[in-house]
Amino acid sequence: MDKQGLTTAIVHGDRVTGSEHGGVHQPIHTSVQYGFERVEDLIGVFQGTKKGGFNYARQGTPTTAALERKITGLEDGIGTVCFSTGMAAITATFLTLLRAGDHLISSRYVFGNTNSLLGTLRMFGVEVTTVDTCDVDNVKNAIRPNTRMVFVETIANPGTQIPDLQGIGDVCRERGLVYVVDNTITSAALFKPKAVGATLVINSLTKTIAGHGAALGGAVTDTGLFDWSAYPNIADDYRRSAPKEQGLLQIRKKGLRDMGASLSSEQAHSIAMGAETLALRVKQSSDNALALAQFLEGHQAVGKVFYPGLKSHPQYHIAQALFKSASWLLSFELRDAQRMVEVVNALKLPIKATGLADTRTLIIPVAPTIFFEAGPETRKAMGISDGMLRLSAGIEDIDDLIADFSQALQFAG
Numbered sequence: 474m475d476k477q478g479l480t481t482a483i484v485h486g487d488r489v490t491g492s493e494h495g496g497v498h499q500p501i502h503t504s505v506q507y508g509f510e511r512v513e514d515l516i517g518v519f520q521g522t523k524k525g526g527f528n529y530a531r532q533g534t535p536t537t538a539a540l541e542r543k544i545t546g547l548e549d550g551i552g553t554v555c556f557s558t559g560m561a562a563i564t565a566t567f568l569t570l571l572r573a574g575d576h577l578i579s580s581r582y583v584f585g586n587t588n589s590l591l592g593t594l595r596m597f598g599v600e601v602t603t604v605d606t607c608d609v610d611n612v613k614n615a616i617r618p619n620t621r622m623v624f625v626e627t628i629a630n631p632g633t634q635i636p637d638l639q640g641i642g643d644v645c646r647e648r649g650l651v652y653v654v655d656n657t658i659t660s661a662a663l664f665k666p667k668a669v670g671a672t673l674v675i676n677s678l679t680k681t682i683a684g685h686g687a688a689l690g691g692a693v694t695d696t697g698l699f700d701w702s703a704y705p706n707i708a709d710d711y712r713r714s715a716p717k718e719q720g721l722l723q724i725r726k727k728g729l730r731d732m733g734a735s736l737s738s739e740q741a742h743s744i745a746m747g748a749e750t751l752a753l754r755v756k757q758s759s760d761n762a763l764a765l766a767q768f769l770e771g772h773q774a775v776g777k778v779f780y781p782g783l784k785s786h787p788q789y790h791i792a793q794a795l796f797k798s799a800s801w802l803l804s805f806e807l808r809d810a811q812r813m814v815e816v817v818n819a820l821k822l823p824i825k826a827t828g829l830a831d832t833r834t835l836i837i838p839v840a841p842t843i844f845f846e847a848g849p850e851t852r853k854a855m856g857i858s859d860g861m862l863r864l865s866a867g868i869e870d871i872d873d874l875i876a877d878f879s880q881a882l883q884f885a886g
């Protein structure tokens with residue numbers, strides 16, 4: 474059969490790979506222990522010679538494995554490891570693949586908590602350089618003999634900067650660097666980082682993939698493009714498997730074992746339910762974001778609007794070339810930042826809350842909340858002004874959203 478579309482593949486996924494009694498969903502497996510009739514099978518699961526077996530739920534369950542297959546399918550990868558949160562997935566990736574003395578190049582525009590994690594890595598002796606990845610030359614110039622990895626996000630939050638994703642992919646391939654792309658904002662519904670040569674794709678499942686704001690989860694997917702046999706930090710135990718599989722095997726074994734941030738079956742099931750409507754939700758929320766961005770850009774009380782679907786955006790052409798749409802994430806500034814509290818309080822539909830990619834529209838002032846701890850210098854370097862508002866567009870009917878913003882902006886002076 475030809476390769477199926479994203480939604481067809483995901484809604485039929487469990488039935489095709491098989492589930493008890495013909496259930497259309499994989500059941501929620503709650504067992505922590507998994508027992509075997511023959512001890513040889515128990516030994517085989519431990520040693521990896523018996524594929525697809527389970528021993529202890531910290532290392533995965535049939536329900537988390539079913540979700541992993543779906544994410545692997547979404548990203549055209551060769552395998553996925555799920556974690557309890559997106560941050561756990563990123564932490565496991567860094568801590569299992571980097572060592573003290575290694576060098577990591579990261580985009581300067583990353584999720585605030587990832588930025589905090591970069592500080593933690595430095596405390597453990599990993600050298601970290603943050604650069605403006607919108608220009609590939611900044612990445613090239615930062616490469617050192619001990620550089621192992623480059624980390625970027627597809628669309629930065631809240632500034633919506635887009636790295637030179639293709640250019641960085643080419644550099645990583647030439648230099649043998651692991652290229653990690655956080656696809657959380659776009660998701661596979663809009664973009665597959667494998668297309669630009671990503672080694673590993675991160676998704677916070679909490680966001681676009683689950684979409685309902687009712688479960689936390691994270692995932693790392695290996696695209697199969699990288700030959701891990703040349704990568705220095707793989708333990709001997711994992712060298713025995715195929716060169717393409719060694720990296721993810723180490724992330725799975727050591728990441729889940731050492732850090733223990735495992736996804737539960739209940740949460741995996743909840744995320745899998747949300748994922749069935751991924752493409753439908755992302756279409757609606759991205760259409761809403763574009764309409765809101767155009768409306769805000771044309772409004773006299775609004776200063777800058779940050780949305781890659783607008784021609785005024787510096788990476789508009791990259792978004793057009795690489796992404797199906799410019800996503801549900803946008804930010805904007807009021808001309809008079811002093812009116813911010815009044816305007817936000819006047820909004821009736823958007824929920825004043827942190828979080829992203831909910832079915833409901835969410836709004837938050839950036840500087841005094843999610844980037845408060847980062848301090849004024851980091852905010853300045855990341856292009857975050859005091860009056861910036863971040864909007865995560867939901868799937869509401871667009872007329873209702875525009876009407877609500879129209880009335881609230883009357884308070885903008």
Ligand SMILES: *Cc1c(COP(=O)(O)O)cnc(C)c1O
Pocket residue numbers: 558559560561584587626630655657658677678679680689690691829
């Ligand atoms: C939210 C987010 C994360 C972290 O995900 P959690 O599931 O909240 O831990 C990582 N990267 C990006 C881009 C995010 O938006």
